[in-house]
Amino acid sequence: MTVDGRVGDGRLDIGVLDPGDWDAWFSNLELAFGGIREDDENRGFDRAATVPERSLVVRDGPKGGAEIVAGAGSFPFRLTVPGGALVPSAGVTMVGVKPTHRRRGLLSALMRRQLDDVRALGEPLAILTASEPAIYGRFGYGAATQQLMAEIETSRVRLAVPDGTDDVRLRLVPPAEVLDACEAVYARLVPGRPGMLARVAPWERHALIDPAEDRGGASPLQCLVAERAGEIVGYARFHVKPDWTWTSTHEGTVQLRDLDALDPAAYAALLRYLLDLDLISTVQLRNRPVDDAWQQMVSDVRRCNVRVRDSLYVRLVEVGAALEARTYQTPVDVVFDVEDDFCPWNAGRWRLTGDAKGASCERTEDAADVALSVRELGAAYLGGVSLVSLAAAGRVRELRGGAVAQASVAFGSAVAPWLPHGF
Structure with missing residues (x-):
């Protein structure tokens, strides 16, 4: 994990991308995905879309001669949520670790730094499309849509x-x-x-x-x-x-x-x-x-x-703000006990009250009705995955009779959520 910008054994430094290093940064990403160079048209678009101040780079070696060995970025998107609101969301992208530096904690360090940065920007959601579905669940991302x-x-x-x-x-x-x-x-x-x-x-x-x-x-x-x-x-x-x-x-x-x-x-x-x-x-x-x-x-x-x-994976960066940003199909009043080891500011009990007109989600000391991790909240957030199905899989626990069914109906969407294109 990161300590004062250093990761791993101290030779590895994590920081913000210098625009002049874009080619080396992107070439590292290409290498992480097999080493095939992108065609000029796609590469030109990726360069134009990159936001350097939202892009992270990990270097290995002494200052001035360090090699780029990992990176990640995000786009400043606005995502439609149930009710029609457009919610600021970090579109996580261009995540790659050089094959020589795998299994050294670099991905965890990048995700840790990135989510801290997204929170500081005031964006309640982070979203991504996963190259491998097994990777991002441990960072709190839940599969929220299908294609x-x-x-x-x-x-x-x-x-x-x-x-x-x-x-x-x-x-x-x-x-x-x-x-x-x-x-x-x-x-x-x-x-x-x-x-x-x-x-x-x-x-x-x-x-x-x-x-x-x-x-x-x-x-x-x-x-x-x-x-x-x-x-x-x-x-x-x-x-x-x-x-x-x-x-x-x-x-x-x-x-x-x-x-x-x-x-x-x-x-x-x-x-x-x-x-x-x-x-x-x-x-x-x-x-x-x-x-x-x-x-x-x-x-x-x-x-x-x-x-x-x-298709789209959703991560609630700020549980309260994210749940307040959407509306609910039916009236809901439920206390969630949220587990979030990676972003501990989300952990604990939250009372969600809302309906089709709006919602409020605040910290509470009241007894919990439903226990789940932030990953399950992300999966259910857009209305395409039911809390009932997650409970049947053992990923959501009901602590008050009927609470899961009530919340599941409220979280639903009249139309299936869908991501029209990748990023």
């Missing part, structure tokens, strides 16, 4: 569309040409689904990153917009990868990157276009909400090869 993936067999699946779908005008346009209009659609959707991020510069550019070496033989990024009365009300961004068997049977694939729409008809029109493309046998969905509407529109969901996986 749905599917491969729809277009020859065996039909789509039932709502009234008005045929009235939607569709146009193919260069993605950069309509970026602002598409971002306006996205921004209107953000308050309605927990887990979404309000995009600010340079994150609107993230959707257009399209290096040829990442396409695997697919087309450059295409953009289809849905219009009504001259206004863009939805869009889909995708790649097309043609393919044929030796008998010349087409087996092309649509690889969907983004699909956002303001109403069911626009959504259906965009999706129908993709499923009806010539020479296509499969539409791949790589990251969609688990309650995505297409599942209620297809004729045979078994021909869609649906899978889910973990």
Whole structure:
């Protein structure tokens, strides 16, 4: 752990990134993930998005000649929570330890320093996507959202569309040409689904990153917009990868990157276009909400090869402020006994009272109703994981009869939380 900026045996120094060291810092991250250099387009975006004062670096060796051996950073995001509020959140990113320096406590030191810094900034949440799910639970992060993936067999699946779908005008346009209009659609959707991020510069550019070496033989990024009365009300961004068997049977694939729409008809029109493309046998969905509407529109969901996986991990940096920042589906009055060894300022009993209009969460000496760790609070925070299911797994303990069920219903969300893109 850190002592006056030193870690490990005292040769290792942890500090804030100097912008002039970005290349060496990022190269260390690439090495930690296998040593493959990022393409120039992705690397350029990562450089532009990096906030040096929020980025940490660990050096090994004497001052002036020290080698960068580990690092971590965070982005200043605002995350939608149940009720629609946008809550300041540290988007933890670029965490990597050089292979020669593993198992020496550097990751723990970085997480310790980072959470202290996030708390000092007044951000009640830290969020991340995990390269390995087993890593971050010990630092208090809980898996709070899932992403749905599917491969729809277009020859065996039909789509039932709502009234008005045929009235939607569709146009193919260069993605950069309509970026602002598409971002306006996205921004209107953000308050309605927990887990979404309000995009600010340079994150609107993230959707257009399209290096040829990442396409695997697919087309450059295409953009289809849905219009009504001259206004863009939805869009889909995708790649097309043609393919044929030796008998010349087409087996092309649509690889969907983004699909956002303001109403069911626009959504259906965009999706129908993709499923009806010539020479296509499969539409791949790589990251969609688990309650995505297409599942209620297809004729045979078994021909869609649906899978889910973990996505966004949430860490309550300040338990009181975080629980007050969201609203609750039903009235709730519950005392949590929170365990948090890594951020001990959160440990102890908290009384949460709230409803659909707002909430209060304060320290209390009252008897606890529910006992859990901050990791379970993070998992349940966005409404996608029920406290009842966590209790059934032995990760939440009920101390007052009925308290877990009451809190579980209150913590729920009418729509599944979803992170639309990584960071």
